[in-house]
Amino acid sequence: GAVVSQHPSRVICKSGTSVKIECRSLDFQATTMFWYRQFPKKSLMLMATSNEGSKATYEQGVEKDKFLINHASLTLSTLTVTSAHPEDSSFYICSAPPSGSWVETQYFGPGTRLLVL
Amino acid sequence: QQPVQSPQAVILREGEDAVINCSSSKALYSVHWYRQKHGEAPVFLMILLKGGEQKGHEKISASFNEKKQQSSLYLTASQLSYSGTYFCGTEFGSARQLTFGSGTQLTVLP
Numbered sequence: 001g002a003v004v005s006q007h008p009s010r011v012i013c014k015s016g017t018s019v020k021i022e023c024r025s026l027d028f029q030a031t032t033m034f035w036y037r038q039f040p041k042k043s044l045m046l047m048a049t050s051n052e053g054s055k056a057t058y059e060q061g062v063e064k065d066k067f068l069i070n071h072a073s074l075t076l077s078t079l080t081v082t083s084a085h086p087e088d089s090s091f092y093i094c095s096a097p098p099s100g101s102w103v104e105t106q107y108f109g110p111g112t113r114l115l116v117l
Numbered sequence: 118q119q120p121v122q123s124p125q126a127v128i129l130r131e132g133e134d135a136v137i138n139c140s141s142s143k144a145l146y147s148v149h150w151y152r153q154k155h156g157e158a159p160v161f162l163m164i165l166l167k168g169g170e171q172k173g174h175e176k177i178s179a180s181f182n183e184k185k186q187q188s189s190l191y192l193t194a195s196q197l198s199y200s201g202t203y204f205c206g207t208e209f210g211s212a213r214q215l216t217f218g219s220g221t222q223l224t225v226l227p
Contacts, residue, residue, distance in 0.1 A: 032213055034213075034214065034215070042219075042220075043119070043204060043217045043218065043219050043220050044159070044204065044217045045217075046214060046215070046216065049214060093158055093159075095215075097213045105149045105161050105164045105206075106149070106161075106206075106213070106215060107161065108151075108158040108159050108160075108161075109158060110157070110158045111157070111158045113156075
């Protein structure tokens with residue numbers, strides 16, 4: 001199957017700092033990527049849809065100024081958590097459906113575990 | 118609207134069967150099934166498109182009843198490696214967005 005990578009895999013930061021998470025599709029192009037957040041023992045909640053060459057679409061309740069998304073190319077999307085606070089600590093996962101295929105599923109990255117102290 | 122999964126948790130002995138259900142209040146375009154191990158990202162199992170099809174993958178199969186807006190995942194002769202949390206992801210249109218159910222925690226004991 002297709003491969004999606006995420007970097008870093010885990011990060012610990014101080015409250016008030018910003019953290020950037022990268023999501024890359026390694027062997028396919030993705031005009032759209034999705035960012036999810038998952039709290040312990042909970043489901044994956046969609047935060048935003050990242051669109052190559054245009055603005056991201058955010059789900060209701062997700063602050064666009066706090067979670068900055070940039071889809072710089074057909075293989076890279078970044079999520080920046082600005083002025084992180086302890087309540088932002090979570091497992092962040094990106095996913096990407098291969099472009100041009102309407103019968104394939106989304107492929108998930110390995111996730112980034114963020115801990116804000 | 119988040120799809121509803123049932124049961125929330127199930128414990129099996131190796132070799133036993135299990136069924137996990139996923140129901141939606143909205144018309145579905147497709148249903149995607151994933152398994153997630155603790156601390157890892159979800160792993161794709163299978164996708165079912167509207168049309169009432171059934172798919173199989175080794176001893177794991179699934180059905181999709183478009184009229185009832187529900188899908189079921191069937192695990193037969195379960196193995197220890199089947200343990201994990203199973204999520205259904207529902208797609209309501211062609212926007213490729215998935216809305217995930219609350220998950221079903223499956224534990225297979227030796």
